[in-house]
Amino acid sequence: MKKSIVIFYCLLLYSLVQLISWGMLVIKLQPSRMAMIMGEGSVFLFLLCIGAYFLHRSIKKEDRLHEQQTNFLLSVTHELKSPLAAIKLSLQTIVKRDLDRARQQSLLSNSLKDIERLDDLVENMLLATKIENRSYSFPKEEFDFSELVQKVSDRLQIHTCDCDQNITTNIQPGVKLSGDPFALSSVLTNLLENAVKYSGPCAKVSVELSKVNGHAFLKVADNGPGIPDEEKMLIFDKFYRVGDERVRKAKGTGLGLFIVKEVLQNHDADISVKDNVPQGTIFEVTFS
Numbered sequence: 001m002k003k004s005i006v007i008f009y010c011l012l013l014y015s016l017v018q019l020i021s022w023g024m025l026v027i028k029l030q031p032s033r034m035a036m037i038m039g040e041g042s043v044f045l046f047l048l049c050i051g052a053y054f055l056h057r058s059i060k061k062e063d064r065l066h067e068q069q070t071n072f073l074l075s076v077t078h079e080l081k082s083p084l085a086a087i088k089l090s091l092q093t094i095v096k097r098d099l100d101r102a103r104q105q106s107l108l109s110n111s112l113k114d115i116e117r118l119d120d121l122v123e124n125m126l127l128a129t130k131i132e133n134r135s136y137s138f139p140k141e142e143f144d145f146s147e148l149v150q151k152v153s154d155r156l157q158i159h160t161c162d163c164d165q166n167i168t169t170n171i172q173p174g175v176k177l178s179g180d181p182f183a184l185s186s187v188l189t190n191l192l193e194n195a196v197k198y199s200g201p202c203a204k205v206s207v208e209l210s211k212v213n214g215h216a217f218l219k220v221a222d223n224g225p226g227i228p229d230e231e232k233m234l235i236f237d238k239f240y241r242v243g244d245e246r247v248r249k250a251k252g253t254g255l256g257l258f259i260v261k262e263v264l265q266n267h268d269a270d271i272s273v274k275d276n277v278p279q280g281t282i283f284e285v286t287f288s
Contacts (some may be wrong), residue, residue: 083114190256198224
């Protein structure tokens, strides 16, 4: 991509040199036409600069997309490899060693957690692909949203912290929604996993669900490093991840919040991002 930019600028420079040289030659041969040549040359130069600007922006956009896709493939490879390696080690330990039942159960339980993690990753990629291809229909039905929020929170609690409960819930019972339970489950999973991932070990994450003015209102708050104001709108772009890719430690594919935005748009729901106090991020979702 950098080679393309260099070639582009060389061609642009060559065009400018040719324009100036030919203009000077014509003026030298026909001085009476200088005003016309200067006017037409200025228009041509203006159009050339406009075209160069949009072409440069397009090349840079393709460059960023290529870099994001490369980072995505590296992230997916890592996300797949880590749980697979853990599952393999657990099963090899069970097969090769004479372990008591409690130890076997612990290893199998850890393997199931890693399988759930893999399942979430695959579902995210499949859902993101279907959404982008407009092949997912979002089948809607009326269901108990309170039960879904509690179920996802309980499931992710297993993945988070052994020393203390760090996902705290305040869920109003009986909040009903007309929507796609599967897609909304992905929304909850992505918001909670992000909150847990960026909050650090055993940091508190809170989930609140209530009805405000007759509408379902969901709030997920963490105590992580927060999101800079200039990146708050960018985080919902596909493959976008906060911070510098070269020094980032948190794992992820950059698909989670893209899925959140698309699913909520198809449910006529609004999502906002706010700063938590003293630190962290709050995601607020209001269903119409």
